[in-house]
Amino acid sequence: MKRIDLPIGVFDSGVGGLTVLDAIRRRLPAEDLLYLGDTARVPYGTRAPDTVVRYAHRVAGHLVRRGVKAIVIACNTATTWALDALEQAAAPLSIPVIGVIAPGVDAALARTRSGRIAVIGTEGTVRGGAYTRHLQAGRPDVKVEAVPCPLFVALAEEGWTDGDIARLTAERYLSPLRTAVPAADTLILGCTHYPLLANVIADVLPGVALVDSATATADATASRLAAEGLLRNAGHPGTSAFLVTDHVDRFQRVGARFLRKPPTPVELVDLTDADDAALPVPLEASA
Amino acid sequence: MKRIDLPIGVFDSGVGGLTVLDAIRRRLPAEDLLYLGDTARVPYGTRAPDTVVRYAHRVAGHLVRRGVKAIVIACNTATTWALDALEQAAAPLSIPVIGVIAPGVDAALARTRSGRIAVIGTEGTVRGGAYTRHLQAGRPDVKVEAVPCPLFVALAEEGWTDGDIARLTAERYLSPLRTAVPAADTLILGCTHYPLLANVIADVLPGVALVDSATATADATASRLAAEGLLRNAGHPGTSAFLVTDHVDRFQRVGARFLRKPPTPVELVDLTDADDAALPVPLEASA
Numbered sequence: 188m189k190r191i192d193l194p195i196g197v198f199d200s201g202v203g204g205l206t207v208l209d210a211i212r213r214r215l216p217a218e219d220l221l222y223l224g225d226t227a228r229v230p231y232g233t234r235a236p237d238t239v240v241r242y243a244h245r246v247a248g249h250l251v252r253r254g255v256k257a258i259v260i261a262c263n264t265a266t267t268w269a270l271d272a273l274e275q276a277a278a279p280l281s282i283p284v285i286g287v288i289a290p291g292v293d294a295a296l297a298r299t300r301s302g303r304i305a306v307i308g309t310e311g312t313v314r315g316g317a318y319t320r321h322l323q324a325g326r327p328d329v330k331v332e333a334v335p336c337p338l339f340v341a342l343a344e345e346g347w348t349d350g351d352i353a354r355l356t357a358e359r360y361l362s363p364l365r366t367a368v369p370a371a372d373t374l375i376l377g378c379t380h381y382p383l384l385a386n387v388i389a390d391v392l393p394g395v396a397l398v399d400s401a402t403a404t405a406d407a408t409a410s411r412l413a414a415e416g417l418l419r420n421a422g423h424p425g426t427s428a429f430l431v432t433d434h435v436d437r438f439q440r441v442g443a444r445f446l447r448k449p450p451t452p453v454e455l456v457d458l459t460d461a462d463d464a465a466l467p468v469p470l471e472a473s474a
Numbered sequence: 475m476k477r478i479d480l481p482i483g484v485f486d487s488g489v490g491g492l493t494v495l496d497a498i499r500r501r502l503p504a505e506d507l508l509y510l511g512d513t514a515r516v517p518y519g520t521r522a523p524d525t526v527v528r529y530a531h532r533v534a535g536h537l538v539r540r541g542v543k544a545i546v547i548a549c550n551t552a553t554t555w556a557l558d559a560l561e562q563a564a565a566p567l568s569i570p571v572i573g574v575i576a577p578g579v580d581a582a583l584a585r586t587r588s589g590r591i592a593v594i595g596t597e598g599t600v601r602g603g604a605y606t607r608h609l610q611a612g613r614p615d616v617k618v619e620a621v622p623c624p625l626f627v628a629l630a631e632e633g634w635t636d637g638d639i640a641r642l643t644a645e646r647y648l649s650p651l652r653t654a655v656p657a658a659d660t661l662i663l664g665c666t667h668y669p670l671l672a673n674v675i676a677d678v679l680p681g682v683a684l685v686d687s688a689t690a691t692a693d694a695t696a697s698r699l700a701a702e703g704l705l706r707n708a709g710h711p712g713t714s715a716f717l718v719t720d721h722v723d724r725f726q727r728v729g730a731r732f733l734r735k736p737p738t739p740v741e742l743v744d745l746t747d748a749d750d751a752a753l754p755v756p757l758e759a760s761a
């Protein structure tokens with residue numbers, strides 16, 4: 188198969204990355220997409236950084252073994268800790284690797300006028316500080332307020348994305364942002380689950396521009412593939428296929444909340460040493 | 475040190491088991507308690523059963539190496555999959571092993587008059603079906619309604635245990651139980667996090683007896699130690715100490731919601747092959 192005809196690989200620790208897959212599907216309808224949810228090891232957010240790097244190598248290696256022309260890390264934790272290592276490992280194979288953080292950061296910096304940007308994410312993402320570092324690297328005078336919103340993941344997976352409970356939860360997490368001076372005018376949804384709650388978040392913060400990192404990542408993926416000459420001819424009807432490392436039933440049931448229909452076909456896979464070998468950790472990264 | 479003077483080991487995948495530790499502390503104030511939260515591998519609920527058995531052996535082995543006179547599995551998932559294996563492994567060392575399921579089941583069967591018992595727990599606990607099996611083994615005509623309440627864990631860890639959000643969430647999960655015929659008259663809190671939400675749960679289900687498996691497990695621990703002649707003299711002021719495999723800060727911060735003060739002292743430990751060797755899987759269990 189010609190390289191241009193290979194699918195784009197997309198991976199996450201679970202279902203959250205389906206928002207990224209969905210955004211890529213809409214942005215690039217001609218592309219085949221191969222999603223891997225590492226549901227046996229979810230969540231990555233509470234793991235030690237070197238553990239996340241090891242998991243990400245194995246998952247990305249599995250995608251490489253199946254044959255992909257690009258890899259999208261649809262997971263904030265894996266992007267934080269493993270993007271550099273995966274880029275180094277995939278470079279000799281000429282496989283571009285795209286994370287979810289830089290696209291959201293770039294979109295937020297392009298939009299803000301007040302220079303104050305809010306970021307919401309899991310406890311792990313906020314503690315890791317990657318958004319703050321990247322925003323301030325791009326524009327040193329920007330003020331960043333990072334707020335962990337751990338209940339949002341459970342609400343999204345439960346499908347409780349509107350109604351009283353979602354609204355009150357958003358109010359409780361986000362109302363302090365309204366009183367900051369100067370107020371944030373831009374908010375990054377720094378967790379792949381959060382686009383499901385975009386409506387209630389927008390209601391709580393009127394006038395604040397929401398940056399959906401899933402959409403920003405889909406745009407970045409399109410640009411990168413175009414630059415590398417890897418975009419398919421628009422005539423091809425793109426397909427999606429799904430791999431998980433555990434719990435096929437739950438992935439289909441909860442995934443339906445992210446894609447508006449159950450993800451299908453889903454295949455259960457075991458990751459093996461051969462997957463590690465497909466994309467070995469470069470010596471300089473493992474030192 | 476004499477065996478009777480050794481601490482009771484208590485373990486869980488994270489902070490949830492602190493409700494069990496707290497109940498044992500109140501029930502057995504003279505006992506020293508050694509808690510191990512396997513926070514590097516939390517949550518156990520989404521892992522494959524044989525993975526949970528492997529983790530539980532390693533954690534229990536670590537407690538044995540430190541020296542404990544009994545082991546309490548303060549985790550529903552680990553009790554479901556690993557209780558039998560740990561009992562077999564610990565029997566040659568004369569270390570009793572107590573899980574959280576049988577005590578809650580016994581208490582619920584003793585209380586119900588209508589013969590209909592509700593069980594709430596994580597998705598994993600409900601899917602595993604251990605409560606239903608044990609309840610019906612104890613009394614075959616009992617009707618069991620098991621309801622997964624995944625948001626309750628996030629609410630407990632966030633400290634949102636009263637107020638609108640907790641109340642509306644409890645209402646949404648539990649109001650269907652009110653209309654069952656015959657109505658459940660007894661409800662088992664089948665997740666170690668849930669005792670923190672006992673007040674809002676009781677408000678939603680007036681007249682239903684709540685069985686707190688933490689308290690029931692503390693009672694069962696007291697009975698078992700008494701039967702084995704392992705209870706300490708009441709004059710000794712019992713101490714508590716805590717071990718975690720990752721994230722000391724988060725354990726102290728979130729743990730304070732469970733104990734009304736931060737758990738201390740907390741020691742970060744690495745589990746090693748020596749811990750596995752301390753409590754090897756019996757051949758018949760690993761076959």
